[in-house]
Amino acid sequence: MNGHAFEFAGTRLVAQGSGALWWPEQRLLCVSDLHLGKSERMARRGGAMLPPYEVRDTLARLERDIEAADPARVVCLGDSFDDVAAAGALEDAALDWIARLQAGRNWVWIVGNHDPAPVALGGALVETYEDGPLTFRHIAAPAAQGEVSGHYHPKAALSLRGRQVTRRCFLHDASRLIMPAYGTYTGGLRWTDPVFGELLPGPGRAILTGQRAHAVPLPRSVATG
Amino acid sequence: MTELPTRFHDWFAARGWHVHPHQQEMLDRADAASLLLIAPTGGGKTLAGFLPTLAELAEGGHQGLHTLYISPLKALAADIRRNLGTPIADMDLPVRVEDRTGDTSSHVKRRQRADPPHILLTTPESLALMLSYEDAPRIFAGLKRVIVDEIHALSESKRGDQLMLALARLQTLVPGLRRVGLSATVEDPEGIGRFLARHPDPCEIIHADPGPDPDISMLQTDEAPPWSGGGGKYAIPAVLDQVRRHRTTLIFHNTRAQAEIFFHELWLANEDALPIGIHHGSLAREQREKIEAAMVRGDLRAIVCTGSLDLGIDWGDVDLVIQIGAPKNVKRLVQRIGRANHRYNAPSKALLVPANRFEIVECVAALQAVRERDLDGDPRGPGPRDVLCQHILISAAAGPFDADDLYAEVTSAGAYAGLSRAAFDDCLDFVATGGYALRAYDRWQRLVQRDGQWQLRDPRASRRIRMNIGTIQDSDxxxxxxxxxxxxxxxxxxxxxxxxxxxxxxxxxxxxxxxxxxxxxxxxxxxRRADKPPKIATFMGTKFATSTQLSQRILSMFRQDGWPELPGHTAEWLALQRDRSKLPEADRLLIESFPHDGREHTCVYGFAGRNAMQTLGLLLTARMEEMGLHPMGFVSTDYAVLIWGLDRLEDPAPLFQAENLRNAFETWLAGNAVMKRTFKASAVIAGLVDRTASPGQRKTGKQATFSADILYDTLRRYDPDHLMLQITREEALKGLVDFGRIEEMLARTSGRIDHVTLPRVTPLAAPLFLEAGRVPVEGAATERLLEEEAERLMETAGLDTLEPAPSRWRVPY
Structure with missing residues (x-):
């Protein structure tokens, strides 16, 4: 597993190529925006009938990250389910799989805008989770320090000798870290979107996911939008 | 048979016109169930199509819609409405004509559904949309005729397949409906007839007098064309001179990017400031309309354009067409030439400008083909199934349907006549349940069967279906x-x-x-601040491959002893190639190997067209990599692929064994970017993913929907036999991958390989070294490039020094 290590709010964190965040000191693994059950929700609402394999694909990737890191604590940063009914509609096999991942670990579900209510799964459900200098919540709060949040699904676009590459990415400056979406069926918001300019006004950095995580400066055009 | 009423004869006479023979014949055979008119541009085709309608409506008394006119262009519908207005007003005919396109306001559309005009002018997409409404039977009740204009253009795209499925539906609603097709000159009128007619009914075909032969030749320039490239810049002085000597010139290019560059260069050389405009599909509508209006007023001396002017409004004043770059396809060339001199019975005048040395040969071959009226074209394949899936959705939006009835209706469209019931059922299952190996949506099926009739589970889904109607690909x-x-x-x-x-x-x-x-x-x-040399914008738009027939003509020219029809420099070049190596032959595959610049080179003269040659380059380099020959890159054109690498290719035969090539192809195809692009297009058409809102409509702070690539990867991993993957493969093979032409090349050469090993570059291979579009062969290259770029950017930003540890760091688990 190739990650990118960096300092944030006095802690040493590793952004994994998979899109997970690893905090070695606390043996904490954080993933954001799993959106489990997205295909079921879309079909239920008369939308597209997407290939119904995204729950198993997302869980399989999460399992690989958990097996590799063996975290003591797993924090799911909100929007873990595409909606509360989707959580309720998960097949037994998926529920068993989640239970297996949770076994022997401290598991924290943070509420998101898609999944504001408790779901019938193990683990604790909280609005925010604080651990030392870090605060984990779903949507970035005003004037936060040492905050790790999700919600926006940032993605980076780079031109490499004429070849266009887009990747989901972490974005951070000195006070805020915004996580990429981890779920298989999640879209992205360009890192040049003005919203990121407002959230990360200082010199910032993007860490691109992929086979290996790469850090690049956050383009400043976000500020001028 | 329809008699032309006296006031029509008077109207013609008053304008000093007479009824053309083919217009009279269209009247005489107006009762035919299917009628196809083949006429050159300017032959009064549209009026020929409408005369029977106007004659039938002249006496009054018809209630509701009488004739539906469908054209591929919105602009054409509006133009026809204006043109029909003149005879209708002059003869005081009791006929109401309206158009209905994506630009029509919603209240007009609603009124048209409640109270349809006698003649409705529309596009395939707007017709499909009308058919998705429950009241379609009422809207179309009383319809007598449907006129499909520019059917030759529609028949080459999925829009045509969608249209013919819509006509099948219309025919069920109105069994007596008569179909009329209007076509430019084509190579296979019977094929278009089968496409138009209700299967298996016959189609009557009327050929208008093709008019005099065009006056067409190669543009003489002082400077010889360059060895490679596609711009035609060398010819600018000669082109300007021609513009000066004619009233109005259309200057056609094969791509939008080339049109932009040429136009820019043309203005730099335009010392007389001749009024010259540019027109192509990526320009804003306002810009295009401005140019079109200036053209109609006669304010312009020339327009640099692309295929966007292949169809459309007739401009009587054009007296010269210049084609820059080899035409690639004789049929399109003939249709383009027809845009000069729209007066019937006057020869069209056209000049060809080869962009490079090889294109001289191609232009001469094309000139011969035009003179012999030998048009090219590939037979239409079976109707694509993604379009069928959309049609099933449209049917469901209109109301409950019986699967047997719909199958019978669909197979009455020529393109779908061979569709098996099993293939139809697969599409129906995909539309109804998603068609996945994992049956996940039993509770949430899109279509459910009640009392034997298929219908939408949730009627609100019809809104989403209507928003996604159409088969035109929007790129981002x-x-x-x-x-x-x-x-x-x-x-x-x-x-x-x-x-x-x-x-x-x-x-x-x-x-x-x-x-x-x-x-x-x-x-x-x-x-406007232009203080740097411009980059070249990339545009979506098809790059056409040289047609099979034109490639064959070039290969037969190579068999000649000498080439008096070619300019001296070009004939000498071919003779030198024959002397040093060989000229390619139709039934043999010429492969040259030679060292150059410290690298081993192999040049394969496959003459299979640019898309297939590109695919061949990818396949051969993949096989050479396996064989340990260390290929480093390749470049391809319509006629050859040049591969370079570290080791010499000693024996090419195993590379070209059909079985080996096919196996390599299967492996390569699945992971290819072309497949992902094709998948996305088909997934939108088939209703798996929504047509994305154009980026301009996206709100800031809102994520785009996830990419279709993710669905493609997911399906490949978990459901590799899914219908969408089958469709993607079928479509990719037809389009960008063009493996069919590689198969054709293998069949034609049948293992007869001439491998020539030489000490240096050959004359025919030399231009390939200057060709743009080199493709590097790479494995993990993207990751490496990304790493380099990340380091460079961090360094530039001064951020690398802020890094507490090396930027790459292995996590100590």
């Missing part, structure tokens, strides 16, 4: 406008190209160098 385009409040819209560029720009970069748009300033609400804002 960004609007370009001048900076400032109310800045003029200029056109569109691809999102991918926009992403390569940084503020201050310049590019060509509508022939002007503009400077990228900012991206604001997904619109590219530019200024």
């Amino acid at each position: 385009l960004l609007k370009v406008k001048m900076r400032g409040r109310g800045g003029a819209p200029l056109g569109e560029i691809e999102e991918g190209f926009a992403a390569t720009l940084t503020p201050g970069d310049t590019f060509l748009m509508g022939g002007r160098v503009v400077r990228y300033e900012s991206l604001r609400e997904m619109t590219v804002e530019v200024t």
Whole structure:
């Protein structure tokens, strides 16, 4: 597993190529925006009938990250389910799989805008989770320090000798870290979107996911939008 | 048979016109169930199509819709409405004509559904939309005729397949409906007839007098064309001279990018400031309309254009067509030439401008084909199944249907006549349940069967179906406008190209160098400050491959002893190739191997067209990699692929064994970017993913829907036999991959390989070294490039020094 290590709010964190965040000191693994059950929700609402394999694909990737890191604590940063009914509609096999991942670990579900209510799964459900200098919540709060949040699904676009590459990415400056979406069926918001300019006004950095995580400066055009 | 009423004869006479024989014949055979008119441009085709309608309506008394006119262009519908207005007003006919396109306001559309006009002018997409409404049977009750204009163009795309499925539906609603097709000159009128007629009914075909042979030749230039490239820049003085000597000239290019560059260069050389405009599909509608209006007024001496002017409004004043670059396809060339001199019975005048030395040969071959009226074209394949899936959705939106009835109706469209019931059922299952190996949506099926009838589970789904109607591919385009409040819209560029720009970069748009300033609400804002050499914008748009027939003609020219029809320099070049190596032959495959610049080179003269040669390059280099020959890259053209690498190819035969090539192809195909692009297009058409809102409509702070690539990867991993993957494969083979032409090449050469090993570059291979579009062979290259770029950017930003530890760091688990 190739990650990118960096300092944030006095802690040493590793952004994994998979899109997970690893905090070695606390043996904490954080993933954001799993959106489990997205295909079921879309079909239920008369939308597209997407290939119904995204729950198993997302869980399989999460399992690989958990097996590799063996975290003591797993924090799911909100929007873990595409909606509360989707959580309720998960097949037994998926529920068993989640239970297996949770076994022997401290598991924290943070509420998101898609999944504001408790779901019938193990683990604790909280609005925010604080651990030392870090605060984990779903949507970035005003004037936060040492905050790790999700919600926006940032993605980076780079031109490499004429070849266009887009990747989901972490974005951070000195006070805020915004996580990429981890779920298989999640879209992205360009890192040049003005919203990121407002959230990360200082010199910032993007860490691109992929086979290996790469850090690049956050383009400043976000500020001028 | 329809008699032309006396007032029509008087009207013709008053204008000094007479009824053309083919127009009379259209009247005589107006009762035919299917009738196809083949006429050259300017042959009064549209009037020939409408005369029977006007005659039938002249006496009054018809209630509701009588004739539906369908054209591929919105602009054409509006133009026809104006043109029909003249005879209707002059003869005081009791006929109401209206158009209905994507631009028609919703209240007019509602009124048209309640109270349809006698003649409705529309597009395939608008017709499909009308058929998705429950009241379609009422709207179309009383319909007598449907006229499909420019059917030759529609028959080459999925829009045509969709249209013919719509006609099948219409025929069920109105069994007595008569079909009329209007076509430019084509190679296979019977094929178009089968496409138009209700299967298996016959189609009557009327051929208008093709008129005199065109006056067509190669443009003489002082300077010889360059060895490679496609711009035609060398010919600018000669082209300007021709523009000066004619009233109005159309200057056709094969790609939008080339049109932009040529137009820019033309203006730099345009010392007399001749009024010359540019017109192509990526320019803003406002810009195009301005040019069209100036053209109609006769204000312009020339227009640099692309296929966007292949169809459309008749401009009587054009007296010269110039084609820059080899025409690639004889049929399209003939249709383009027809745009000069729209007066019937006057020869069209056209000049060909080869862009490079090899294109001289191709242009001469094309000239011969035009003179012999030998048109090219590939037979239509079976109707695509993604279009069928959309049609099933449209049927469901209109109301409950019986599967047996729908199957019978669909197979009455010529393109779908061979569709098996099993293939139809697969599509129906995909539409109803998603068609996945994992049956996940039993509770949420899109279609459910009640009392034997299929219908939408949730009637609200019809809204989403209607929003996704159509088969035209929208790539992700960004609007370009001048900076400032109310800045003029200029056109569109691809999102991918926009992403390569940084503020201050310049590019060509509508022939002007503009400077990228900012991206604001997904619109590219530019200024006029042109202080850097422009980058070349990339546009979506097909790059046509040289047709099989034209390639064959070139190969037969190579068999000649000498080439008096070619300019001296070109004939000498071919003779030198014959002397040093060999000239390629139709039934043998010539492969040359030679060292150059410290690398081993292999050149394969496959003559299979650019798409197939590109595919061949990818396949051969993959096989050579396996064989340990260390290929490093390749470049391909319509006729050859040149591969370079570290080791010499000793025996090419195993590379070209059909079985080996096919196996390599299967492996390669699945992971290819072409497949992902094809998948996305088909998934939108088949209703798996929504047509994305164009980036300009995306709100800031809102994520785009996830990419279709993810669905493609997911299906490949978990459901590799899914219908969408089958469709993707079928479509990719037909289109960009063009493996069919590789198969054709293998069949034609049948293992007869001439492998010539030489000490140096051959004359025929030499131009390939100058060709743009070299493709590097790479494995993990993207990761490596990304790493280099990340380091470079961090260094530039001074951030590398802030890094507490090396930027790469292995996590100690």
